[in-house]
Every structure is written in C-alpha cells, then in structure tokens.
Amino acid sequence: MKSWVLSLIGICLSAAPGAAAFGKELEGSAIRDLIAGKRVYLAVPLGGEFPLFYQTNGSVNGSGDAVGLGRFLKPNDSGRWWVDGKKLCQKWTTWYDGKPFCFQIIDQGTGKISWIRDDGYAGTARIGP
DSSP states (O other): OHHHHHHHHHHHHOBOTTTTOSSEEOOHHHHHHHHTTEEEEEEOTTSSEEEEEEOTTSEEEEESGGGTGGGTTOOEEEEEEEEETTEEEEEESSGGGGOOEEEEEEEEETTEEEEEETTSOEEEEEEEO
16 A cells, blocks of 8 residues: 555656756755745646645655545655755655655746656646745
8 A cells, every 4th residue: 555655646746857958957055045934836747736845944744635635545744855965855754665865956937946856757846835
C-alpha cells in the first residue's frame, strides 16, 4: 500500500523532463526569498494543484486534500527544506522513504516557477501567500 501511495504522489507531481526550458534560474537567497513563508502550489497533470507550505523555520508541510486525494489516501506529510547553492532541497518524514531530493528552480515571472528534480522529474508551480 505504501509504495502504491508514493507512486500515485509521484504521478501527481511529475511532468515531462525539460518543462523548465525558459526563465531565470534562481539560487541561494533568491530561492529562500521566493518560498520562505509561502505556499507552493504544484500543478498536477490531471488538473488541480498540490500545496506545499514552506515555513520560514525550515519546515515544509504537504497535503493532498486540495487535489481530492485526501478522501482516499490521507497523503499528508511534513519535513525540512533548505537551500544548497543553486538548489532547493527537501526531506520528508515518510514520503519517498525520507530520501532527500533537490530541485533546480526557474523563475517564470508573475509568481510562477518551473522545477527540475535531481532524478529528472519536472513541473511547474505557482507561489502563493
């Protein structure tokens, strides 16, 4: 069941590699300034958004309730986030078996970003309050 849940979350968050071909790559304090204290709404392929709340203290919280997954799977987790050079990194408590992942962040302007995860998954998101 656990691997099925992680596979479903992976499908919801993934898009075609190379989705971030245009825009300005962010790094260091520019990444921190963009997401600290904000919600990042990841676009999901079948419509909707998956919200992640990047708290200023380095905690991150996620919930699949907004994309309707909460009725079936209760996909909630929390973890830590940090910036490492040109990458935004995060480590969840249970998602992905607690394995850390890092992301290249590309500013698309008007509160939108593209991201490319170390393993090649890519997608888009909007930044909200």
